[in-house]
Amino acid sequence: MTHKTNLLIVGGGIIGTAIAEYMSKRGLKVTLLEKNALGQGCTKASAGYIFLQTKKPGIHLELAKNSISMFENYPDSVKNRIGYRSGGGLLLIENEEQLSIMTKVVSQLKNQGVSVEIINQNKLKTIQPSIKDKAIAATYCTNDRYINPLSYLAYLKEEAEYSGVDLREGVTVYNFISEGEYISAVETDHGKFIADYIIITAGYESKRLAGLIGIRIPLKPLKGQFSEYITNGSIISIPTLESRYLANKFGYNVSLDSIDPDVLFLGCSLGIVQQDNMVYISTTREICDTDLVVQPTAKATKVMLENAKKFFSLDNITWFITRAGIRPISSDGLPIISKTRIHNLLLATGHGGDGISLAPMTAVVICELLENKLESSLEKSLSVNRFE
Numbered sequence: 001m002t003h004k005t006n007l008l009i010v011g012g013g014i015i016g017t018a019i020a021e022y023m024s025k026r027g028l029k030v031t032l033l034e035k036n037a038l039g040q041g042c043t044k045a046s047a048g049y050i051f052l053q054t055k056k057p058g059i060h061l062e063l064a065k066n067s068i069s070m071f072e073n074y075p076d077s078v079k080n081r082i083g084y085r086s087g088g089g090l091l092l093i094e095n096e097e098q099l100s101i102m103t104k105v106v107s108q109l110k111n112q113g114v115s116v117e118i119i120n121q122n123k124l125k126t127i128q129p130s131i132k133d134k135a136i137a138a139t140y141c142t143n144d145r146y147i148n149p150l151s152y153l154a155y156l157k158e159e160a161e162y163s164g165v166d167l168r169e170g171v172t173v174y175n176f177i178s179e180g181e182y183i184s185a186v187e188t189d190h191g192k193f194i195a196d197y198i199i200i201t202a203g204y205e206s207k208r209l210a211g212l213i214g215i216r217i218p219l220k221p222l223k224g225q226f227s228e229y230i231t232n233g234s235i236i237s238i239p240t241l242e243s244r245y246l247a248n249k250f251g252y253n254v255s256l257d258s259i260d261p262d263v264l265f266l267g268c269s270l271g272i273v274q275q276d277n278m279v280y281i282s283t284t285r286e287i288c289d290t291d292l293v294v295q296p297t298a299k300a301t302k303v304m305l306e307n308a309k310k311f312f313s314l315d316n317i318t319w320f321i322t323r324a325g326i327r328p329i330s331s332d333g334l335p336i337i338s339k340t341r342i343h344n345l346l347l348a349t350g351h352g353g354d355g356i357s358l359a360p361m362t363a364v365v366i367c368e369l370l371e372n373k374l375e376s377s378l379e380k381s382l383s384v385n386r387f388e
Helices: 014-024 059-072 076-081 096-111 121-127 149-162 205-211 243-249 261-266 298-309 352-370 376-382
Strands: 002-010 030-034 089-093 116-120 137-141 166-169 173-178 183-188 191-200 219-231 240-242 271-275 278-282 317-330 336-339 345-349
Touching (some): 002 183, 014 149, 014 345, 014 352, 030 191, 059 376, 076 149, 089 096, 089 121, 089 243, 096 116, 096 243, 116 121, 121 137, 149 166, 191 205, 205 345, 219 298, 240 243, 261 298, 278 298, 298 317, 317 352, 336 352, 336 376, 345 352, 352 376
Parallel strands (some): 002 030, 002 191, 030 166
Antiparallel strands (some): 116 137, 183 191, 219 317, 240 271, 271 278, 336 345
């Protein structure tokens, strides 16, 4: 059987579903193909932080700012449904070395209009009363937000279906039929699909799929894990990360001598947030094989918990589940949202751990690429051609 559509999206994580929802509301006939169930790749293991203070100044930060503006425009009923929180965020500082580095980072972010400051331990304890003395200070950013990733995905799915998107789960793409520099059909185990435009949004799997048509995407896979715990009390008042990871991200060399070897091996960095009676503890950034057999591990669960206990008393929590997913990281850290040499093929991948925070703006960028309206310097910066 042959199916025809205006826009065919291959990959049903948060990026693909956000694009489907956005483009369908602009009047296009949209079909989305997902080989498993929606959100069962990287999205299911996303922690949900929409932080500005973790974004490097430049394109990454500007995309995140615009995404937050789009989230802010949702009505309160939608914000409540998707677990959207606008109370700011913390990055914990545990020694003088980190404090010196984060003072420089805060200065950079302030120059870009981010509302962030260094707060001392006393003020930190007024914002996050359960914090231990291990944290000597923190950065506090009032622009930071949080969202429940699976609730957000469910909302996008419902909106997409209401707008007429043909969502097809359990469909595997195995070939692209090309005529010159144009894809004439997409072959799947559920028949052929013909589309005016095709967008590959399949996370790390995008690398293999694009390779079928001769497009090289320099992605590397990082395994990320996070755990959910049940609690009867109020432990975490505001979403919290630790600054060690961010200092490295901004290019500063942080001493690792005092860091537990298991923490280093797993790329573990604290992320903790509470929503109702659930406490979410993350995260790992594990270099992994490319076979994409992704299972959570007891070791990662233990290391993430022990790392969190350095900063918080967590005796009154009960483990519920640990989730794992593969994060697609581009070689320069920026997402790939791009046209290709194939005239009707676009890419939206390489978001790393920022898929949730950049999903709304990724949909906008894709739309502007299709309409030839994207500002040229941004198009160049996000293009897959930048790696040639």
